[in-house]
Amino acid sequence: MNFQYIAHWDLMYGYMTGLVVFIANLKFMKLLRFNQRLLLLSMTLKSAGYDILHYLVVFGIVFMAFSTMAFAMYNAYLVSFSSFGATIETLFSTLLGKFKFHEMLQASRYLGPVFFFCYVVVIMFICLNMFLSIINEAFTQVRLENARAENELEIVDFMMDRFKKWVGLGQSDGPAAQRKKKKKKEEETPYYCIEDEDPVEIECREIEKKTEKMMRLLESYLKEHQSPDDAKLSKRRIIVT
Secondary structure, three states: OOOHHHHHHHHHHHHHHHHHHHHHHHHHHHHHHHOOOOHHHHHHHHHOHHHHHHHHHHHHHHHHHHHHHHHHHHOOOOHHHOOHHHHHHHHHHHHOOOOOHHHHHHHOOOHHHHHHHHHHHHHHHHHHHHHHHHHHHHHHHHHHHHHOOOOOOOHHHHHHHHHHHHHOOOOOOOHHHHHHHHHHHHHHOOOOOHHHOOHHHHHHHHHHHHHHHHHHHHHHHHHHOOOOOOOOHHHOOOOOO
């Protein structure tokens, strides 16, 4: 009996299952935006999306060229290169460090090592390093932007708000909503600088005055509660630098 038709659909079923799992993981990544640190991953991919798209075009052309060459060389000798799809899977496995160099060497004693050397240099050392450079540059920019941002919405607060809406308790005013209102109020509040004075310097002077007042109260407290036997206590001073 010929099971080639069944084996073909079983292979397609495996491909579709892998695609569905990949899409499900992409949808799950939307939850990462509720945490400031894990948000870096999705923001990095979003920031580098335009560059990655152009990179994938170039990488696809180069990779398909190597796949075509490998399929033409090893199609009649190795099972892992028996079809074009299997050839692509084998070359992707080579990127992960899983390959059988001795079989390639036996199938083609001279072209095998040359092909393997060129594939490793071009794909692994050049193309993958270009991809890592794109990700690294985008990650640096996103990290600087994310360092100035606040984690406005935690996953627990979000879940509680959605649960209250679902059970019909109305619009909830949880910690996340309070932080949003506070930030919106701060953004709407204008800052005025009189005679080119920095608001930060004004706040620093106010803090300094409050600190001096606190030190005077603390010294008076020490003088009132000092022991008569401790003569050195009266000579002590609190200095803030």
